[in-house]
Amino acid sequence: MLKLTRKVEYALIALRHLQGKKRSQLSSTKEIAEAYHIPVELLAKTLQLMARNEIIDAVQGPLGGYRIKADFHEINMTDFIEMIEGPLGLTDCHFDTECVQANTCNIKKPINKVNKSIRAVFNNMTLADITG
Amino acid sequence: MLKLTRKVEYALIALRHLQGKKRSQLSSTKEIAEAYHIPVELLAKTLQLMARNEIIDAVQGPLGGYRIKADFHEINMTDFIEMIEGPLGLTDCHFDTECVQANTCNIKKPINKVNKSIRAVFNNMTLADITG
C-alpha cells in the first residue's frame, strides 16, 4: 500500500515532541509514550535507534531521557526513513537479485524510473520540513 | 518499506506484454503467466480486475484472452495503483479514523504534506509513461 511503517511515525511524533522542549531538557520514553499512546517498548527501540544514529542524545539513569542532537535541516528524509525502516524502493526486485522474473522482466527500467521520482521527493526534503 | 504490491507489478508486466502485440491479437492468462513465471491464478485475478476497469478487453471461450482497450495516456497512475491495490497513502491514519493517536497526534499535517507530494508524483504520470 506504499506506506511508511509505524516506527517512522512514532519517530516523527517523538522528535516533534522533543522539539517542543528546551534544548537541554530531557524527555523519557515513558513520558512520550504516554502522551501519544504509543507502546513503550516499541517507542524505546525507535528512540534507541535514533540515538545510535546521533539524531538525538541519550542520557541514562534516573532523570535521564532524550534530547535533540542533530540539526534537522541537515537530515535528509531518504536517509532518515532508510535508517528506520530499511531500503526505500517500490519493489524488492531491485535489492535482492533473486526475483524469479528477473530474466524475463520487462518493467525493470520503467520501475526504476518511478523509484527515482519517489526517492527524489524524499531526497529534496529534510527532517525540518516535516517536524518544522 | 513503501513498496508497490506484486499485483501492480504483474499488471504492468502483463500490459507491457499486450503492448507488444497487434491491436486485435489476444493473449491468454496462461501465455503471459508462463512467459514471466507469474502464478497463473494470481495473474488471472489481476487481469480480470483490469478488464472490469476497462483497461483491457476480455474475450471468453477457447481462443479467448485479453487485449488492450484503454488509451494508456489517459490512465493516471494514481488511479491505476488505487484500482489495483487500494488507497495510496503513507499511513493508515488518514483513511480510517480509528488511529489511537488521532487526538494527540502532532504529525498529521506534516504527513499529509508528504502524502500530497507522493501522490503528485503518480498523478503527473500516466500508464504510458511507464509501459512507454
Place this chain on the structure above:
DNA sequence: ACTTTATCCGACAATATTAGTCGGATATGC
C-alpha cells in the same frame, strides 16, 4: 450435444512483514 479451453469469482491457505512483548543487562542519581 459434448468436450475443451478460456475468463470469471469467492473463499481459503501459506507466507512475509510489521507491530508489539518480554527478560535481562548496564548506567547513574539519590
Place this chain on the structure above:
DNA sequence: GCATATCCGACTAATATTGTCGGATAAAGT
C-alpha cells in the same frame, strides 16, 4: 543499595500480502 532510566536481543502476535482451490459461465471445435 535502590529506583529509574536507557539498552538490546529474542520472542510472539497481528496483519497484509501472496498464492491456491473449487466451481461457475462463455464460446469454439467436433
